[in-house]
Structure formats: structure tokens, C-alpha cells
Amino acid sequence: xxxxxxxIKEAVERIGRNDMYLPAIQRKxxxxxxxxxxxxDSIMRDYPIGTFLFxxxxxxxxxxxxxxxxLQEYHERRPYNDLAPRPIxxxxxxxxxxxxxxxxxxxxxxxxxxxxxxxxxxxxxxDSFPPRQLYLNAFADPAGSADEDGGGxxxxxxxxxxxxxxxxxxxxxxxxxxxxxxxxDIDRYCDELLGSNDLPDSAKTALRERRVAVRQNIGILHxxxxxxxRISYFEVTDPDLDSILDIFVRVNSGGTVLSKSxxxxxxxxxxxxxxRQEIEEFIKSINKEGDGFxxxxxxxxxxxxxxxxxxxxxxxxxxxxxxISIIQASxxxxxxxxxxxxxxxxxWGFSGETLTxxxxxxxxxxxxxxxxxxxxxxxxxxxxYLIHSLLxxxxxxxxxxxxxxxxxxxxxxxxxxxxxQNNAFSFENICxxxxxxxxxxxxxxxxxxxxLEYRKGSYSFMVLSMLYPWLKFEQETFHQDHIHPDxxxxxxxxxxxxxPEAEWAKWRELKDALPNLQLMLGRENSSKNKTPFVDWLxxxxxxxxxxxxxxxxxxRRNCIPGEAKLDFPSFAEFFEARRQLLRERIEGVLL
Numbered sequence: 001x002x003x004x005x006x007x008i009k010e011a012v013e014r015i016g017r018n019d020m021y022l023p024a025i026q027r028k029x030x031x032x033x034x035x036x037x038x039x040x041d042s043i044m045r046d047y048p049i050g051t052f053l054f055x056x057x058x059x060x061x062x063x064x065x066x067x068x069x070x071l072q073e074y075h076e077r078r079p080y081n082d083l084a085p086r087p088i089x090x091x092x093x094x095x096x097x098x099x100x101x102x103x104x105x106x107x108x109x110x111x112x113x114x115x116x117x118x119x120x121x122x123x124x125x126x127d128s129f130p131p132r133q134l135y136l137n138a139f140a141d142p143a144g145s146a147d148e149d150g151g152g153x154x155x156x157x158x159x160x161x162x163x164x165x166x167x168x169x170x171x172x173x174x175x176x177x178x179x180x181x182x183x184x185d186i187d188r189y190c191d192e193l194l195g196s197n198d199l200p201d202s203a204k205t206a207l208r209e210r211r212v213a214v215r216q217n218i219g220i221l222h223x224x225x226x227x228x229x230r231i232s233y234f235e236v237t238d239p240d241l242d243s244i245l246d247i248f249v250r251v252n253s254g255g256t257v258l259s260k261s262x263x264x265x266x267x268x269x270x271x272x273x274x275x276r277q278e279i280e281e282f283i284k285s286i287n288k289e290g291d292g293f294x295x296x297x298x299x300x301x302x303x304x305x306x307x308x309x310x311x312x313x314x315x316x317x318x319x320x321x322x323x324i325s326i327i328q329a330s331x332x333x334x335x336x337x338x339x340x341x342x343x344x345x346x347x348w349g350f351s352g353e354t355l356t357x358x359x360x361x362x363x364x365x366x367x368x369x370x371x372x373x374x375x376x377x378x379x380x381x382x383x384x385y386l387i388h389s390l391l392x393x394x395x396x397x398x399x400x401x402x403x404x405x406x407x408x409x410x411x412x413x414x415x416x417x418x419x420x421q422n423n424a425f426s427f428e429n430i431c432x433x434x435x436x437x438x439x440x441x442x443x444x445x446x447x448x449x450x451x452l453e454y455r456k457g458s459y460s461f462m463v464l465s466m467l468y469p470w471l472k473f474e475q476e477t478f479h480q481d482h483i484h485p486d487x488x489x490x491x492x493x494x495x496x497x498x499x500p501e502a503e504w505a506k507w508r509e510l511k512d513a514l515p516n517l518q519l520m521l522g523r524e525n526s527s528k529n530k531t532p533f534v535d536w537l538x539x540x541x542x543x544x545x546x547x548x549x550x551x552x553x554x555x556r557r558n559c560i561p562g563e564a565k566l567d568f569p570s571f572a573e574f575f576e577a578r579r580q581l582l583r584e585r586i587e588g589v590l591l
Contacts, residue, residue, distance in 0.1 A: 052099035290346030349473030
């Protein structure tokens with residue numbers, strides 16, 4: 001290997017000319033925008049940014065492998081690289097073995113955009129992901145890393161945000177430095193700003209006062225990106241993929257073996273040319289099911305291991321072509337089983353927001369992959385297993401061992417291979433799995449006490465969903481509703497209702513707890529809104545129809561104690577009465 005250097009500008013230009021690609025063994029780009037901002041702050045400060053490892057191949061040899069292009073327009077909802085054009089006709093190409101995240105960050109910052117979700121924006125709304133470019137606050141202290149507001153001097157901003165200059169902020173587009181020659185004419189840039197009608201007077205005054213700082217900031221940035229050889233790299237020229245894979249594993253593990261799923265993914269896509277695209281397209285499709293999920297390659301790789309009866313805990317040397325060929329040959333079956341399991345999640349009302357462990361559905365996928373029963377009783381048992389496993393948190397830590405134990409409980413070995421012990425899914429049987437660390441799937445009274453303390457969120461939803469087995473989650477949207485509305489617990493309303501001030505904090509704590517929650521159709525919840533519960537229960541909608549046609553049936557279905565007073569001043573008594581009723585119902589369902 002030989003040691004060389006190049007400027008950041010040269011590296012970016014090579015990527016733009018398609019001289020540099022990402023080998024398929026690389027994982028997708030995962031850096032948060034704040035990490036990129038910090039990287040450029042480190043570059044500005046002349047801090048070390050690590051060495052890089054490049055794989056140099058002739059164009060002819062490069063066509064034997066799969067490469068991907070660097071991301072230019074990053075989108076948080078679609079963080080996928082495009083395949084490099086085939087065939088590669090260049091005399092030589094460079095594959096990045098170490099430094100992908102850093103180089104990708106530089107390329108996005110200097111040639112593209114970074115689109116991440118706005119705070120409170122909806123995941124399914126395109127407007128929630130405005131494209132942003134990287135800017136330097138030219139008014140920042142050249143010797144510091146933060147501006148006067150405590151924020152970093154580099155920020156990804158929308159076009160509108162970048163124009164919000166004032167006496168503390170003057171946003172300079174970082175990519176502009178690459179358009180300048182070896183010498184940056186910063187004075188001309190400042191003069192153009194001062195003559196611009198777009199710059200507020202307060203910013204112009206600050207520019208006149210801080211012109212020296214502006215020159216220093218932009219000048220240092222230009223020096224670091226255009227003239228300093230900040231990219232220090234080693235080159236390897238070995239054309240053998242297995243040797244390269246070994247190097248990749250070593251340099252990306254920092255002396256420690258990478259996670260099993262990451263290694264398997266790297267190995268699969270290195271030996272299975274279309275593997276990465278197949279897997280990423282599949283992940284995109286299952287993440288669109290229902291209200292959306294957040295499955296990733298880690299989940300798919302771990303599922304591949306379990307469903308093909310391969311050891312879940314692998315060593316690097318175990319990633320041989322035979323195991324990879326098994327996964328590739330079983331890929332259609334694996335996809336079908338995972339998709340079927342995900343659709344069961346949708347049927348049970350789960351989404352990416354409420355599925356707290358993706359590992360928990362892998363035993364269900366295994367049952368389906370082995371042609372296990374999908375009768376109503378089997379689905380009820382699978383759902384019961386899923387909710388128990390999530391509430392008990394059995395996959396937190398040593399998840400691979402738990403999966404192995406679960407699989408061993410489901411399967412038996414025959415001369416023809418592994419088959420299910422029972423065609424029907426049995427909750428009682430899977431509870432017999434021998435889990436490490438003292439974990440257990442079954443619940444006891446102590447678990448029940450903890451459940452009754454759940455506050456509104458993923459876990460309270462799971463418990464409530466078990467109490468409403470008749471709901472068609474795949475057809476309607478259901479909300480977790482405060483029985484006594486949240487709006488009734490403000491200081492003013494508590495005071496008007498005559499609640500002693502000493503009780504206010506306790507009441508507000510109780511309002512979000514399980515005994516004050518129920519599941520309602522989204523449209524019903526919207527109509528109920530801020531209406532006091534007793535008024536809504538006995539009231540009518542805008543058309544004059546009763547909100548609740550059968551009050552007694554509503555109380556039964558929603559575990560509302562028949563003898564409890566439902567007016568707001570009686571909330572504390574109602575809470576305790578419903579807590580006891582819920583305890584009895586939950587005990588019958590979960591214990």
C-alpha cells in the first residue's frame with residue numbers, strides 16, 4: 001500500500017467525474033446533518049479527520065463487481081445510492097473502502113443538498129423535507145466554534161433561512177469556495193454584499209464592522225478546501241474480492257468484529273451482485289405498508305439468518321459462498337414471509353411508531369416461512385406472543401441469543417431439514433423458550449402493576465389493542481384518547497372545577513396514565529375533542545344523533561366502571577375504579 005494526499009476539492013471533483021465509487025459492500029449513508037456540520041468545523045479548525053482507504057481497479061476489472069454512486073441530493077426518507085453505470089469504461093476507478101461517510105458528507109455539503117424532516121412535520125408529507133445547503137456563518141468568531149446564540153458556525157439551511165442575515169449572522173454558501181480559483185477574492189464578495197438590496201441594513205453595518213472576521217472565516221475555509229491536502233489515503237490494488245472484504249472488515253471494525261448482520265450484508269452484496277438493490281427495494285416496499293414502518297438492512301439480514309436456519313451468531317470466516325447461496329436461493333420465500341408478517345402487524349394496528357423491537361416479529365416470519373398455520377387461533381397466539389415480547393423487552397440486549405432460543409422452540413430437525421414442531425402457533429409452547437439473562441415471556445402480578453402505570457405511548461397502545469380484539473385496525477385509524485380530555489387539566493379549569501391546588505400536579509400525572517386512556521376511531525376522537533366526558537357520552541353530534549347510541553354497551557367495551565361517577569370533579573375516584581377494572585381485564589388477557 002502507498003500513502004498519498006489530495007485536496008478536498010480534488011476529491012469532490014473526482015467523485016463528480018465518476019472516478020470514485022462506493023463498493024457494494026459499503027453500508028448506506030447514515031450521517032446526521034449535525035455530524036456533517038461538525039466535520040466541517042473540524043476541517044476549519046485544521047483538526048485531523050482521519051485517513052482514507054481506496055481500492056484502485058482497472059475499469060475492466062471493476063466491471064466484475066457492483067459499485068454505487070455517491071449521494072448528491074440526500075433525502076432522509078430515501079437515503080439510497082444509485083447504481084454506478086455499467087459497463088464502466090474508464091481506465092481506472094477508485095472504490096472507497098474506508099471513509100465513505102466522511103467523503104459522502106463532503107460531497108453532499110459541497111455539491112448537493114441535505115433534506116431532513118422539519119420538526120413536527122409529517123413523515124408522509126413531501127413539504128416536511130425541504131432541501132438544505134451547508135452555510136458558514138461568516139460573522140462567527142474565527143477562533144471559536146459557536147456563534148453568539150450558542151449554535152455551530154456551520155449549518156444546513158433552506159434558501160429562505162440563508163437570507164435571514166442580521167447583526168449576528170451572515171450565511172456564506174460553503175460550496176461557493178470551490179468556484180473560486182486558488183486565490184479567494186473575498187473583498188470583492190463583501191463589496192457585492194454591501195451593494196446588494198437583499199442584505200438588511202443591520203447586516204451591512206455588522207459587515208463593515210466585522211469585515212476582518214469575515215475575511216478570516218472565508219479565507220480559512222477556502223484554504224482548507226481548495227489548497228490544503230486534507231485527504232490522506234492509502235491505496236490497495238488487490239483485485240481479489242475476498243481479500244478486499246477482509247480488509248474492509250478490519251478497517252471498519254476498529255479491531256472489533258462488526259455486528260453479525262452488517263458483516264452478512266457486506267458479504268451477501270459482495271457475492272450477490274444485485275443483492276443490495278434487491279434488499280433496499282424490498283425494505284422500501286414493506287416500509288410503506290399500513291401507516292408506515294422503519295425496517296432496515298439490520299432487520300432483514302438477521303431475518304435471513306433465522307429463516308434459512310443458519311447460525312444467528314456468525315464469525316467472519318463463516319460467511320462462505322454456501323451460506324450466501326442458501327440466502328439468495330431462499331430470497332423469494334424470505335420476502336414472502338416477512339411481508340406476510342408485516343401485514344399481520346398492520347392488521348393488529350402496529351406501525352413504525354408502536355413497534356418497539358423489529359426483532360420481535362422474526363419468529364412470526366419464521367413460522368410463516370415454514371408454512372405454519374394462519375388460522376384465527378394461530379394469529380391470536382402470534383399476536384399474544386408479540387405483545388408479550390414487546391412489553392417484557394426480551395430482545396433488549398443479546399437479541400441474537402433470544403432469536404436462537406425462540407427458533408429452537410419452534411422447530412425440530414428431520415432428515416429433510418428443519419420443520420415446525422407444531423403447525424399451529426402455540427403461545428404456551430413459545431413461552432418455554434430458554435432465554436438468557438433471566439428473561440421470561442410470561443407475565444406475573446408485578447408486571448401487571450407496572451403495566452397499569454404505563455403512560456400514553458407505544459406500550460399503552462399495545463395493552464389497549466389487546467382489550468379491543470374486534471377493532472379492524474387495517475381498515476380504520478384508531479387513536480389513544482383521553483377519556484377525561486387533556487384540556488380539562490389546565491390550571492384555570494382545575495381551579496374552576498374546585499379542585500384543590502395541592503392536587504393539580506397529581507391529577508395531571510394521572511391524566512396520561514392507562515386508566516384514563518381508551519381507543520377510539522380517529523374521526524370520533526376528533527369530534528369528542530375537548531368536550532367533557534360526561535357531556536360527550538350523553539350528548540349528540542351536529543346532526544342531532546347521539547354520540548353514543550348505546551351507553552351501556554360503550555361502557556362495557558371501553559372498561560368504564562358502571563357505578564363510577566363520570567363528572568370531572570370525580571376524576572380521582574373514576575381513575576381508581578377503572579384501574580381496578582382494567583387490572584381484571586388485563587389479567588384475563590395477558591396472564
